[in-house]
Amino acid sequence: MKFNEEFIHKNVPIKHLVTFNIGGNADYFYSADSTDALCGAVNYANKNNIPYFILGGGSNLVVSDKGVEGLVIHNQCEDICEIDKDKMQIKLSSGFSLSHLVDLALNNEFEGAETFAGIPGSIGGAICGNAGAYGKSISDILVTCDILTKDGKIQTVDKKYLQFDYRMSRIKKEPIVVLSAVFQFKAGNKKAIQDKITEILEQRRSKHPEKGVGCAGSFFKNLPPAPGGDRRQAAGLFLDKIGAKNMSYGGAAVFEKHANFIINRGNATAEDVKTLAKLLKDKVKKELNITLEEEVRYIGRE
Numbered sequence: 182m183k184f185n186e187e188f189i190h191k192n193v194p195i196k197h198l199v200t201f202n203i204g205g206n207a208d209y210f211y212s213a214d215s216t217d218a219l220c221g222a223v224n225y226a227n228k229n230n231i232p233y234f235i236l237g238g239g240s241n242l243v244v245s246d247k248g249v250e251g252l253v254i255h256n257q258c259e260d261i262c263e264i265d266k267d268k269m270q271i272k273l274s275s276g277f278s279l280s281h282l283v284d285l286a287l288n289n290e291f292e293g294a295e296t297f298a299g300i301p302g303s304i305g306g307a308i309c310g311n312a313g314a315y316g317k318s319i320s321d322i323l324v325t326c327d328i329l330t331k332d333g334k335i336q337t338v339d340k341k342y343l344q345f346d347y348r349m350s351r352i353k354k355e356p357i358v359v360l361s362a363v364f365q366f367k368a369g370n371k372k373a374i375q376d377k378i379t380e381i382l383e384q385r386r387s388k389h390p391e392k393g394v395g396c397a398g399s400f401f402k403n404l405p406p407a408p409g410g411d412r413r414q415a416a417g418l419f420l421d422k423i424g425a426k427n428m429s430y431g432g433a434a435v436f437e438k439h440a441n442f443i444i445n446r447g448n449a450t451a452e453d454v455k456t457l458a459k460l461l462k463d464k465v466k467k468e469l470n471i472t473l474e475e476e477v478r479y480i481g482r483e
């Protein structure tokens with residue numbers, strides 16, 4: 182559907198759209214189900230000087246209890262899905278889930294997306310935060326993105342333009358909206374790809390909270406490799422050392438099986454989560470002289 186400002190709604194609850202299941206209402210809310218509608222909503226906000234926020238799968242966010250100012254645009258665009266068997270490339274709209282990319286790659290015997298199995302959220306969110314696991318990030322398989330720039334132009338950019346780093350991209354710092362993306366794969370064997378996906382999903386199940394428990398994945402970023410090492414140091418190891426698994430605040434608690442997961446025990450507020458995160462950061466700084474940085478993003482009113 183094309184963008185129509187009549188479908189912008191006022192004072193809309195969004196906590197059910199974020200995996201933490203926490204937070205106040207969006208002042209204004211629009212659900213975009215096509216690339217055209219997504220561009221229309223962003224251009225409308227820019228033209229009217231309304232701050233906007235693109236909400237994907239809501240799996241990397243802590244939404245303020247006081248709500249979100251301006252227009253929250255829920256990206257549900259799934260209008261582009263192109264598979265090039267010769268080039269072994271897949272192009273998807275940014276509103277598709279990352280798991281859809283994993284499934285498509287498997288069904289076409291394309292190797293290269295297995296490590297992303299089980300990461301919740303959308304293609305747009307994964308590119309924005311350069312999501313990844315097991316030493317691999319989404320930027321490793323990205324070829325190009327179609328983006329909407331601040332001046333309302335649609336541009337095809339390569340990954341260099343997006344300045345990827347560990348859980349970081351230019352999209353986190355500038356008002357760039359990802360519309361669609363092209364991913365590159367290698368020829369693979371279906372059974373081997375399926376086995377890898379099954380193994381990864383099993384590993385995730387054993388250390389992540391059960392479905393339905395509010396959280397946003399790893400709360401803090403892993404740390405750079407130790408001198409002489411080549412792998413990032415898990416923030417969870419340092420959190421374990423300070424006894425994080427016994428810590429909680431209000432309705433928020435550190436998950437018993439993974440010290441880098443903060444969970445919503447059912448009645449947590451964003452303030453509870455923020456306070457617990459600060460207690461954890463302060464303790465790690467005081468006892469280990471290490472500064473942790475949030476991987477999750479806080480959004481909405483201070």
Ligand SMILES: Cc1cc2nc3c(=O)[nH]c(=O)nc-3n(C[C@H](O)[C@H](O)[C@H](O)COP(=O)(O)OP(=O)(O)OC[C@H]3O[C@@H](n4cnc5c(N)ncnc54)[C@H](O)[C@@H]3O)c2cc1C
Nearest residue numbers: 237238239240241302303305306307309312313359397398
């Ligand atoms: C149980 C669990 C496990 C997880 N495991 C992992 C993991 O292994 N590795 C990992 O990296 N992450 C992990 N995460 C975190 C999260 O799933 C990823 O960061 C995910 O990529 C976020 O995507 P999203 O669509 O939910 O983004 P959202 O949370 O909706 O948004 C995140 C950011 O992306 C921006 N954004 C979203 N779409 C667009 C777009 N189209 N254009 C521009 N900006 C956009 C938003 O504005 C926001 O700034 C996990 C989360 C959970 C709950």
